[in-house]
Amino acid sequence: MSDNSSEQTTAPTAKIELRPVYLLVALGLVYVFAFWGGIENLFKRWGEQEELSHGYFLPVIAGWMLWSRRDALLGSLGKPVALGIAGVAISAIVLILSELTVTSLMIFQHLAMISMLGSLALALGGWRVFWLSLLPIGFLLFMVPPPYWFITVLSQQFQLWSSQLGVFMIELLGIPVFLSGNIIDLGDYKLQVAEACSGLRYLFPFLSLGFLAAYLFNAPLWQRAIVFLSTIPITIVMNSFRVAATGLLVQRFGPEHAEGFIHMFEGWVVFLMCLAMLFIVIAALSRLSGKKGFTELLGLPDIPAQPSATKWSAKTFTIFGSISIAIILAAGAYVHFGTSNILKVPERASLAGLPYEFEGWSSEVQKVDNETLEVLGADDYIITNMVSPEDEHFNLYVAYLNMQRHGHSWHSPRQCIPGGGWQITQHDVVPVEMPDGQRFHYNRIIIENRGVRQLVYYWYDQRGRKIANEFVMKFLLIFDAVKLRRTDGAMIRIMTPIGRQEIISDADERLMGYMKELNPKLPAYVPPADVEVTREFDPDA
Numbered sequence: 110m111s112d113n114s115s116e117q118t119t120a121p122t123a124k125i126e127l128r129p130v131y132l133l134v135a136l137g138l139v140y141v142f143a144f145w146g147g148i149e150n151l152f153k154r155w156g157e158q159e160e161l162s163h164g165y166f167l168p169v170i171a172g173w174m175l176w177s178r179r180d181a182l183l184g185s186l187g188k189p190v191a192l193g194i195a196g197v198a199i200s201a202i203v204l205i206l207s208e209l210t211v212t213s214l215m216i217f218q219h220l221a222m223i224s225m226l227g228s229l230a231l232a233l234g235g236w237r238v239f240w241l242s243l244l245p246i247g248f249l250l251f252m253v254p255p256p257y258w259f260i261t262v263l264s265q266q267f268q269l270w271s272s273q274l275g276v277f278m279i280e281l282l283g284i285p286v287f288l289s290g291n292i293i294d295l296g297d298y299k300l301q302v303a304e305a306c307s308g309l310r311y312l313f314p315f316l317s318l319g320f321l322a323a324y325l326f327n328a329p330l331w332q333r334a335i336v337f338l339s340t341i342p343i344t345i346v347m348n349s350f351r352v353a354a355t356g357l358l359v360q361r362f363g364p365e366h367a368e369g370f371i372h373m374f375e376g377w378v379v380f381l382m383c384l385a386m387l388f389i390v391i392a393a394l395s396r397l398s399g400k401k402g403f404t405e406l407l408g409l410p411d412i413p414a415q416p417s418a419t420k421w422s423a424k425t426f427t428i429f430g431s432i433s434i435a436i437i438l439a440a441g442a443y444v445h446f447g448t449s450n451i452l453k454v455p456e457r458a459s460l461a462g463l464p465y466e467f468e469g470w471s472s473e474v475q476k477v478d479n480e481t482l483e484v485l486g487a488d489d490y491i492i493t494n495m496v497s498p499e500d501e502h503f504n505l506y507v508a509y510l511n512m513q514r515h516g517h518s519w520h521s522p523r524q525c526i527p528g529g530g531w532q533i534t535q536h537d538v539v540p541v542e543m544p545d546g547q548r549f550h551y552n553r554i555i556i557e558n559r560g561v562r563q564l565v566y567y568w569y570d571q572r573g574r575k576i577a578n579e580f581v582m583k584f585l586l587i588f589d590a591v592k593l594r595r596t597d598g599a600m601i602r603i604m605t606p607i608g609r610q611e612i613i614s615d616a617d618e619r620l621m622g623y624m625k626e627l628n629p630k631l632p633a634y635v636p637p638a639d640v641e642v643t644r645e646f647d648p649d650a
Contacts (some may be wrong), residue, residue: 129423136229139434143204144225149220154215154254161315167252170321174245177414185237187417193232193239201440206587208444218637225269225437232429237415244324258521258579261607264309265523265533271344275352284360293356311380312344322387325407326414332394339390342384351379358601362627363377364641370481431539453594454511455636460491463634465505465627467499503623504604509635513586513596521579522554522567522602531563538577542622543628549575555613562607564616566624571598573637589638599635603627 112250139150155164173181193395203221226246231239276288288294319340325334338444395406466472475492495503523533535555538590542548569576572589574584590596605614 135434137269138438143437144222147222150215159256160313164252166501170247171248177409181412181414182238184414185241186418187235187237188420188427190235191233193228194432197436200228201436204440235417237417261523263289267523271349271352274349277358277420278353315340315344315383326391336391343386347379347383448511452512455635458487458633460634464630466495471496493610501619502606506602507599509599511597531558550577552577563604563622564607565604566620567602569600570635
């Protein structure tokens with residue numbers, strides 16, 4: 110008779126199981142490692158731009174939203190979903206591409222940070238957890254700084270609306286006023302509605318507050334949508350009221366009431382008035398639902414658990430979590446250590462030798478201090494004032510970059526011009542054909558400051574392409590970084606003053622003539638796509 114007892118008493122094979130909490134900690138560490146550049150950029154933008162300074166609080170609020178749903182999330186755990194791993198991989202690819210190409214548009218990396226969180230929720234917790242965490246994770250979109258050029262364009266539009274509505278409010282009081290661009294003429298005083306008064310300092314934080322108020326508002330979805338969307342007209346109207354109030358104070362008591370502490374105090378008062386108007390909207394909508402008490406209006410939504418039909422598996426969680434860690438770690442390692450010599454830089458002549466003037470002309474090359482040069486961010490540049498024998502005045506500015514990475518890019522003239530006290534009174538994108546048959550579009554801008562006007566042309570010369578639109582320029586940057594391994598290029602701006610009695614078409618003819626003379630000289634200094642590339646770029650050199 111055989112003895113099988115030995116088979117029954119054999120010790121079971123030991124299993125190595127990674128505890129979920131340890132895996133989540135490891136995921137958090139590799140996430141921060143991979144997206145460190147994006148996180149650093151967020152803090153930089155929040156600190157530099159007042160309209161974005163509320164961003165510090167938004168991750169905390171999103172975390173609080175998730176924490177308030179913790180019981181529902183734990184009760185809704187289901188089988189981890191492989192599709193989430195695909196989302197993690199896609200987010201990692203976007204991270205790599207943003208690092209290689211368009212980190213001057215850090216928005217791509219910031220969006221990848223948020224999509225990565227949603228993908229991890231799906232990969233580790235299943236569909237129910239994904240849907241329950243989607244709103245708190247989506248709230249993080251409000252912390253993402255828009256591109257500089259977008260803020261500039263939006264600011265210009267808000268300045269215009271605030272100026273027009275502010276003047277309308279002043280006229281209602283019977284006070285004579287005239288609006289020229291963003292200059293409010295009160296007779297004895299002229300009030301400039303600058304970029305800082307555009308209302309964006311209210312709009313961006315107020316949008317996030319409006320979303321939070323809609324989240325806490327116990328009402329149907331359509332009423333919550335109205336609460337959120339109402340933040341935009343409230344911001345415009347109240348900022349216009351601030352402009353009108355400032356104009357009245359200046360008209361009655363002098364220009365000191367348009368600056369300093371009083372101006373800042375007015376801003377805080379108007380922001381509190383915006384909040385009051387938002388609560389008025391909430392109270393009015395609540396009447397439709399028959400709610401009157403404050404506690405009935407606002408409060409944490411009751412989010413019940415949604416038990417999944419599929420059982421959560423620690424084994425699958427561990428496998429998918431480990432795969433996610435490997436993907437994120439590989440992407441982070443490539444971003445930090447594998448991209449240093451990925452880009453190529455073509456040989457070119459220094460802009461100091463650019464033959465920008467013609468026979469008989471005089472010129473004065475301008476040098477900028479180190480602080481200004483750091484803001485410009487150019488690897489090579491030239492700024493010069495020129496005068497022709499016919500006493501025609503021109504200004505040329507060319508800024509060349511070896512690469513566009515790590516936020517290394519140009520400041521759009523539409524961003525810099527208002528900062529210099531000039532107002533953009535007209536902006537068009539105009540097609541042109543050069544004598545050699547080359548066709549492209551350029552930006553045509555008329556600027557004004559205290560009655561002095563100038564005509565400005567500018568465009569981006571990027572590896573053989575001449576581009577007017579910043580967004581198109583950034584998009585083509587991705588293509589060229591992958592195909593050519595190049596992200597070099599230049600921003601070219603030419604200007605000429607418009608005489609007080611001069612017809613603008615005459616200034617156009619003068620500047621266009623200079624543009625056609627300058628264009629064929631540029632390829633030696635701003636290399637096209639087919640130029641031979643002889644060296645790698647080392648960002649640490």
